[in-house]
Amino acid sequence: xxxxxxxxxxxxxxxxxxxxxxxxxxxxxxxxxxxxxxxxxxxxxxxxxxxxxxxxxxxxxxxxxxxxxxxxxxxxxxxxxxxxxxxxxxxxxxxxxxxxxxxxxxxxxxxxxxxxxxxxxxxxxxxxxxxxxxxxxxxxxxxxxxxxxxxxxxxxxxxxxxxxxxxxxxxxxxxxxxxxxxxxxxxxxxxxxxxxxxxxxxxxxxxxxxxxxxxxxxxxxxxxxxxxxxxxxxxxxxxxxxxxxxxxxxxxxxxxxxxxxxxxxxxxxxxxxxxxxxxxxxxxxxxxxxxxxxxxxxxxxxxxxxxxxxxxxxxxxxxxxxxxxxxxxxxxxxxxxxxxxxxxxxxxxxxxxxxxxxxxxxxxxxxxxxxxxxxxxxxxxxxxxxxxxxxxxxxxxxxxxxxxxxxxxxxxxxxxxxxxxxxxxxxxxxxxxxxxxxxxxxxxxxxxxxxxxxxxxxxxxxxxxxxxxxxxxxxxxxxx
Amino acid sequence: xxxxxxxxxxxxxxxxxxxxxxxxxxxxxxxxxxxxxxxxxxxxxxxxxxxxxxxxxxxxxxxxxxxxxxxxxxxxxxxxxxxxxxxxxxxxxxxxxxxxxxxxxxxxxxxxxxxxxxxxxxxxxxxxxxxxxxxxxxxxxxxxxxxxxxxxxxxxxxxxxxxxxxxxxxxxxxxxxxxxxxxxxxxxxxxxxxxxxxxxxxxxxxxxxxxxxxxxxxxxxxxxxxxxxxxxxxxxxxxxxxxxxxxxxxxxxxxxxxxxxxxxxxxxxxxxxxxxxxxxxxxxxxxxxxxxxxxxxxxxxxxxxxxxxxxxxxxxxxxxxxxxxxxxxxxxxxxxxxxxxxxxxxxxxxxxxxxxxxxxxxxxxxxxxxxxxxxxxxxxxxxxxxxxxxxxxxxxxxxxxxxxxxxxxxxxxxxxxxxxxxxxxxxxxxxxxxxxxxxxxxxxxxxxxx
Numbered sequence: 001x002x003x004x005x006x007x008x009x010x011x012x013x014x015x016x017x018x019x020x021x022x023x024x025x026x027x028x029x030x031x032x033x034x035x036x037x038x039x040x041x042x043x044x045x046x047x048x049x050x051x052x053x054x055x056x057x058x059x060x061x062x063x064x065x066x067x068x069x070x071x072x073x074x075x076x077x078x079x080x081x082x083x084x085x086x087x088x089x090x091x092x093x094x095x096x097x098x099x100x101x102x103x104x105x106x107x108x109x110x111x112x113x114x115x116x117x118x119x120x121x122x123x124x125x126x127x128x129x130x131x132x133x134x135x136x137x138x139x140x141x142x143x144x145x146x147x148x149x150x151x152x153x154x155x156x157x158x159x160x161x162x163x164x165x166x167x168x169x170x171x172x173x174x175x176x177x178x179x180x181x182x183x184x185x186x187x188x189x190x191x192x193x194x195x196x197x198x199x200x201x202x203x204x205x206x207x208x209x210x211x212x213x214x215x216x217x218x219x220x221x222x223x224x225x226x227x228x229x230x231x232x233x234x235x236x237x238x239x240x241x242x243x244x245x246x247x248x249x250x251x252x253x254x255x256x257x258x259x260x261x262x263x264x265x266x267x268x269x270x271x272x273x274x275x276x277x278x279x280x281x282x283x284x285x286x287x288x289x290x291x292x293x294x295x296x297x298x299x300x301x302x303x304x305x306x307x308x309x310x311x312x313x314x315x316x317x318x319x320x321x322x323x324x325x326x327x328x329x330x331x332x333x334x335x336x337x338x339x340x341x342x343x344x345x346x347x348x349x350x351x352x353x354x355x356x357x358x359x360x361x362x363x364x365x366x367x368x369x370x371x372x373x374x375x376x377x378x379x380x381x382x383x384x385x386x387x388x389x390x391x392x393x394x395x396x397x398x399x400x401x402x403x404x405x406x407x408x409x410x411x412x413x414x415x416x417x418x419x420x421x422x423x424x425x426x427x428x429x430x431x432x433x434x435x436x437x438x439x440x441x442x443x444x445x446x447x448x449x450x451x452x453x454x455x456x457x458x459x460x461x462x463x464x465x466x467x468x469x470x471x472x473x474x475x476x477x478x479x480x
Numbered sequence: 481x482x483x484x485x486x487x488x489x490x491x492x493x494x495x496x497x498x499x500x501x502x503x504x505x506x507x508x509x510x511x512x513x514x515x516x517x518x519x520x521x522x523x524x525x526x527x528x529x530x531x532x533x534x535x536x537x538x539x540x541x542x543x544x545x546x547x548x549x550x551x552x553x554x555x556x557x558x559x560x561x562x563x564x565x566x567x568x569x570x571x572x573x574x575x576x577x578x579x580x581x582x583x584x585x586x587x588x589x590x591x592x593x594x595x596x597x598x599x600x601x602x603x604x605x606x607x608x609x610x611x612x613x614x615x616x617x618x619x620x621x622x623x624x625x626x627x628x629x630x631x632x633x634x635x636x637x638x639x640x641x642x643x644x645x646x647x648x649x650x651x652x653x654x655x656x657x658x659x660x661x662x663x664x665x666x667x668x669x670x671x672x673x674x675x676x677x678x679x680x681x682x683x684x685x686x687x688x689x690x691x692x693x694x695x696x697x698x699x700x701x702x703x704x705x706x707x708x709x710x711x712x713x714x715x716x717x718x719x720x721x722x723x724x725x726x727x728x729x730x731x732x733x734x735x736x737x738x739x740x741x742x743x744x745x746x747x748x749x750x751x752x753x754x755x756x757x758x759x760x761x762x763x764x765x766x767x768x769x770x771x772x773x774x775x776x777x778x779x780x781x782x783x784x785x786x787x788x789x790x791x792x793x794x795x796x797x798x799x800x801x802x803x804x805x806x807x808x809x810x811x812x813x814x815x816x817x818x819x820x821x822x823x824x825x826x827x828x829x830x831x832x833x834x835x836x837x838x839x840x841x842x843x844x845x846x847x848x849x850x851x852x853x854x855x856x857x858x859x860x861x862x863x864x865x866x867x868x869x870x871x872x873x874x875x876x877x878x879x880x881x882x883x884x885x886x887x888x889x890x891x892x893x894x895x896x897x898x899x900x901x902x903x904x905x906x907x908x909x910x911x912x913x914x915x916x917x918x919x920x921x922x923x924x925x926x927x928x929x930x
Contacts, residue, residue: 086600268654
């Protein structure tokens with residue numbers, strides 16, 4: 001296949017294209033969902049094909065197919081060339097790419113236990129024990145345990161001479177208990193909501209989650225939520241747990257730093273960004289203790305890889321430094337527009353999609369102390385965790401998050417449990433109110449396998465390293 | 481794309497060779513092209529030829545599901561083999577009712593030769609016409625022109641055989657000024673000859689111009705006139721959280737325990753009709769069961785959800801023909817959803833508002849806050865306007881709503897005669913056809929800076 005793709009990009013150069021690249025991707029995924037001890041889903045999906053991207057007459061074209069015969073590779077290359085020519089019919093543009101060295105290399109996720117070699121019985125045993133644990137609480141009417149495994153083999157060749165082969169393996173899972181009584185319905189999850197936590201790793205990561213051991217507590221908390229008080233509405237101090245803070249980073253930092261979005265290429269669909277280029281190096285995004293990086297090299301991060309889908313090496317870039325907005329995630333096309341080079345964040349959701357600027361691991365660097373210390377240091381407030389709902393405006397300023405659970409903090413201790421907590425804010429004000437970030441002992445990269453972007457839609461797997469943090473004067477609850 | 485005869489032969493042959501007790505094969509093949517534009521130039525332009533084949537097998541009551549994009553004898557054979565292995569190792573699904581044996585579904589016309597033949601150059605020229613409209617108004621535009629040709633086939637070992645060809649075109653245009661103020665419009669049709677790019681761009685441009693210099697207003701309850709896209713976006717989330725039998729059976733839906741009760745206003749009727757060509761028709765579901773017209777909410781009364789075989793068996797009723805893909809197991813859901821038309825015009829609805837807002841569309845709705853109450857949140861976007869004494873007086877800055885859609889749709893005080901059809905926001909075959917609606921005291925709870 002490599003020779004076919006190399007021939008295709010060479011032929012495109014010979015026809016006059018400024019640049020061409022080709023990717024062949026083979027992906028395998030497994031989804032297992034058990035509900036109340038019955039196997040609801042046992043599904044394996046494979047997909048294989050190739051895509052060719054070409055820059056011709058200053059504009060992009062892309063075509064892709066699942067049929068990898070020599071004739072079809074040549075035909076698809078020709079389609080991409082003609083599509084690029086059609087792109088150039090509208091307006092005047094001249095796409096320019098930054099200079100990058102050609103790379104010939106391989107990369108493979110370090111894996112201790114191949115998730116696809118683990119017997120199905122073994123996996124179902126974990127899910128079954130988890131469901132049983134949650135169902136020990138009588139009010140738990142729906143006990144769900146799930147796991148997903150992914151393997152992606154990618155070959156990238158470019159007209160600049162790059163040849164890169166990568167194998168990315170990802171695994172993880174989670175549990176959720178839904179308790180119901182008297183018209184009330186509450187869900188509690190572990191380790192995170194919406195299918196759990198994921199990592200670039202093998203099945204050792206899933207085993208390490210120890211889902212079954214956390215099942216009874218998860219079920220009990222779901223039940224307790226049924227009779228918990230409604231979270232009061234007021235401006236207060238908020239300590240946000242890791243799983244919710246990961247989504248806060250995702251929506252209010254990760255998306256607005258995408259430089260393609262800043263330049264308006266997502267405007268019609270997901271929106272633009274308040275982090276316009278005039279604010280780079282100038283805007284106070286957060287308080288002095290807020291430091292954020294985009295790090296595609298973080299071990300185990302779900303946004304960790306060897307090279308992006310333009311062949312640029314994975315790297316770590318500063319995004320927010322001592323509270324000041326200092327960097328974007330960028331592509332070979334967008335970075336030169338602000339005098340920079342790509343920091344390797346272009347990824348495509350399979351062979352049939354073009355790469356877009358995507359989050360890698362957007363990590364808030366840890367501060368110091370434990371969560372226990374932080375709660376002890378808080379006279380009054382609310383501790384909130386586990387996302388339930390999310391919404392943010394099209395420039396990523398006004399956000400509202402709902403969570404599964406909260407607790408009152410009074411005189412340095414956790415008190416009453418609250419249900420249906422919601423908080424809202426404006427992004428820079430919110431991060432500006434951050435006055436404590438817990439330390440490395442609390443820090444974890446949460447894997448989110450469901451980041452949507454683009455048309456046609458693409459789903460990316462991304463990571464967010466965070467530790468529980470404290471924010472002052474946050475509006476909790478919904479205005480009446 | 482694979483032709484009908486070739487696809488039928490592939491599925492028939494694979495069924496004959498399946499080692500499982502029961503086998504269901506779904507083939508979704510498509511050729512999709514999408515021209516995306518921003519800053520008034522085409523920046524992404526893509527084409528995809530792909531197949532999605534799903535094998536669901538039963539060994540006794542043990543089920544295995546696999547999917548592959550290999551539409552050939554060997555690829556599909558391996559998928560069936562792997563599904564059978566998974567099934568053999570899986571515990572029994574006690575409520576598995578067996579595969580449905582369905583008669584032929586009615587033929588519907590959902591395919592256009594003009595759409596099928598559209599070239600990249602023709603799409604680019606259509607975009608060029610929209611760009612010219614924006615240039616004349618000193619605005620830039622972005623958006624997408626998507627064209628898809630689809631074949632869907634379902635065959636199972638009980639003799640069910642269905643085939644459907646469809647095509648559609650979708651154009652979205654988003655106009656923006658130098659301050660980032662925006663207006664937008666869309667068109668969706670089976671035939672791209674029914675899509676007028678200049679007309680779509682003109683609406684977006686006019687919206688953008690009218691949305692300039694927005695003023696801030698205090699959040700709070702206020703009357704709203706929701707244009708069809710805004711209503712469709714809410715319906716998509718009700719689809720996801722409430723209208724399928726699985727959501728009802730699992731206690732997630734607002735209809736759980738309330739079927740037969742009044743949940744919305746007398747003037748709200750919501751139904752799914754797979755054969756209605758006013759939307760995008762699809763005659764059968766992913767189990768091959770022909771679609772029935774289903775009243776979900778009728779004159780404000782919750783009538784019940786849509787079903788697939790498994791959820792229907794659980795409730796002792798028949799499938800309504802709304803199964804989703806077996807590989808996702810999201811449960812059944814509407815595919816060609818409608819809100820019944822009223823007898824007003826959109827202009828009449830605006831005139832009947834003393835103080836309120838005209839909403840073009842929403843952004844980032846989330847309906848998971850409290851699904852039993854249908855408590856939703858979301859932002860306005862692309863043109864939000866103040867109505868005073870029946871007239872639009874100024875644009876306003878965008879607002880966040882947080883409200884129960886049951887409460888809101890109990891306060892409907894007018895529905896337009898005209899409706900618009902929108903494609904599914906989340907992709908796949910299907911549509912929502914919605915009117916303009918006047919809702920009293922819609923609750924806004926926050927605001928943003930633009």
